[in-house]
Amino acid sequence: MEFSGFIMKNFSVVILGAGVGTRMRSSLPKIMHNLSGKPLIKWVIDAVSSLNLKPDNIVVVLGYGADKVEKYLSEINIKNLKIVYQKEQLGSAHAVMQAEKVLKNYSGNILVLSGDVPLINSKTLSALIKNNDKTASSLTVLAAEGTNLFGYGRIVKKDGFLEKIVEEKDANISEKRINLINSGIYCFDKNLWKALSKVKPNNSKKEYYITDTVAILKSMGKSTSLTVTKDENEVKGINNRLELSQAEALLKDRKVKRLFESGVSIIDTSKVYISYDAKIGQDTVIYPGVFIDTSVIVGKNCILKGSSYIIDARIDDGSIISYSYINGAIIGKNVKIGPFSHIRPGSVLKDNVKVGNFSETKKAAIAKNSKVSHLSYIGDAEVGEDVNIGAGTITCNYDGINKHKTVIGSNSFVGSNVNFIAPVKVGNNALIAAGSTVTRDVPAGKLAIARARQELKRRIIK
Ligand code: UD1
Ligand code: CA
Numbered sequence: 001m002e003f004s005g006f007i008m009k010n011f012s013v014v015i016l017g018a019g020v021g022t023r024m025r026s027s028l029p030k031i032m033h034n035l036s037g038k039p040l041i042k043w044v045i046d047a048v049s050s051l052n053l054k055p056d057n058i059v060v061v062l063g064y065g066a067d068k069v070e071k072y073l074s075e076i077n078i079k080n081l082k083i084v085y086q087k088e089q090l091g092s093a094h095a096v097m098q099a100e101k102v103l104k105n106y107s108g109n110i111l112v113l114s115g116d117v118p119l120i121n122s123k124t125l126s127a128l129i130k131n132n133d134k135t136a137s138s139l140t141v142l143a144a145e146g147t148n149l150f151g152y153g154r155i156v157k158k159d160g161f162l163e164k165i166v167e168e169k170d171a172n173i174s175e176k177r178i179n180l181i182n183s184g185i186y187c188f189d190k191n192l193w194k195a196l197s198k199v200k201p202n203n204s205k206k207e208y209y210i211t212d213t214v215a216i217l218k219s220m221g222k223s224t225s226l227t228v229t230k231d232e233n234e235v236k237g238i239n240n241r242l243e244l245s246q247a248e249a250l251l252k253d254r255k256v257k258r259l260f261e262s263g264v265s266i267i268d269t270s271k272v273y274i275s276y277d278a279k280i281g282q283d284t285v286i287y288p289g290v291f292i293d294t295s296v297i298v299g300k301n302c303i304l305k306g307s308s309y310i311i312d313a314r315i316d317d318g319s320i321i322s323y324s325y326i327n328g329a330i331i332g333k334n335v336k337i338g339p340f341s342h343i344r345p346g347s348v349l350k351d352n353v354k355v356g357n358f359s360e361t362k363k364a365a366i367a368k369n370s371k372v373s374h375l376s377y378i379g380d381a382e383v384g385e386d387v388n389i390g391a392g393t394i395t396c397n398y399d400g401i402n403k404h405k406t407v408i409g410s411n412s413f414v415g416s417n418v419n420f421i422a423p424v425k426v427g428n429n430a431l432i433a434a435g436s437t438v439t440r441d442v443p444a445g446k447l448a449i450a451r452a453r454q455e456l457k458r459r460i461i462k
Helices: 040-049 066-076 092-097 122-134 192-197 210-219 241-261
Strands: 011-017 058-062 081-085 109-114 139-145 154-158 161-166 180-188 224-229 296-298 303-305 309-315 320-322 325-331 347-349 354-357 360-366 371-374 377-383 394-396 406-408 419-421 424-426
Touching (some): 040 066, 058 066, 066 081, 092 192, 092 210, 109 122, 122 139, 161 210, 161 224, 180 210, 192 210, 419 424
Parallel strands (some): 011 058, 011 109, 058 081, 139 224, 296 309, 303 320, 347 360, 360 377, 377 394, 377 406, 406 424
Antiparallel strands (some): 109 180
């Protein structure tokens, strides 16, 4: 159903996340498990936050591992978010009841979501809320036609209308065959609280089930209805590690499809990991073994090859990354990194820079056309344009207490195996002889040699 012309009324949100998540077999509360770079609960919050109309309140119900979730929620700082606690996990209806103290006098719609149903789409949520108003219902249940039914509540209809929801454990054989499943996502009106007060733990688990509100509202003479999503994947619940990994695969499929559509090549989709939020430009080619974690932007015509891990980085057009680890860096155009480079936080590599074999950079600004081709460590450094850094060069930036800076001017040439004892400055156009240990500043245009003179002695053979 589509109600695009319909104006949505105000709504508040309740997210259920107090459950132990026993089937995860984890010390971490289920809703804090990571899915493609963010906890399950954040996926749900993001779906709600991307609705055009913003919720008046987002009430999160916490219980098991509440301190961990609370800490996370305070870090991400969401507007209008309130936390309530469910001390004992007596069931999903009991969990929603904990939000009553916040929303008791609230007259808008109340959207109830499960913290363990992360792939929900905001368009579907908006259709659900609009349906509740349009049909003047006290409850609209979001359902899906499922192929994988096990564990889900089944939607029982009578004469084409929603009758009740039966849980897997309480369903008879014919009910188990129903392929219309409950998503665990509902839109209620203000009759929610009254309906909840009538829920009894009459089921095999002896829990207070939110799903019982369907039959209860009917008995109160209120109408209830259904919104059915065509995409069963978006209502997949995460109850164990297998389902978590399946959700990860679903997200990857979605992502890969979008990247193909936008002109990105992925040689073997089964051998890459690409975070949901990666932005990748046209004609970039991704080879097997590449892991693109969160907050990565890659430009056009780049090549990403072999066992590379990239997180929190921007890589501009035409750059080539091979067999390297990049974390917290800004990389310009036509830069070559690798094989086997480690580009660490605060590295800013400008256009045409090359960082090669077994080299490491950290908090290093390297200006255009400069090269660090072999076996070097460049940390807390500023390197000018067109500088060649010879093999084995080390910035000795740490004295055991503080970090110090090395500055190397443009057009300078650093021979192999040079140590810069920071803080130290080298001017433009300088030449540092191979094997030098540089302890004092080198003015522009000078040649510095700081190594012991070679001596020749007679070889004694015994
Ligand atoms: C629930 C639904 C089922 C639906 C499925 C969809 C019920 C009774 N069943 O089953 O119809 O098909 O979701 O994924 O609701 N929670 C609490 N406190 C509790 C119990 C649960 O906060 O005391 C929270 C959980 O953290 C979770 C949500 O409620 O986020 C659902 O609970 P869960 O135990 O996962 O229910 P399911 O068996 O998946
Ligand atoms: Ca669940």
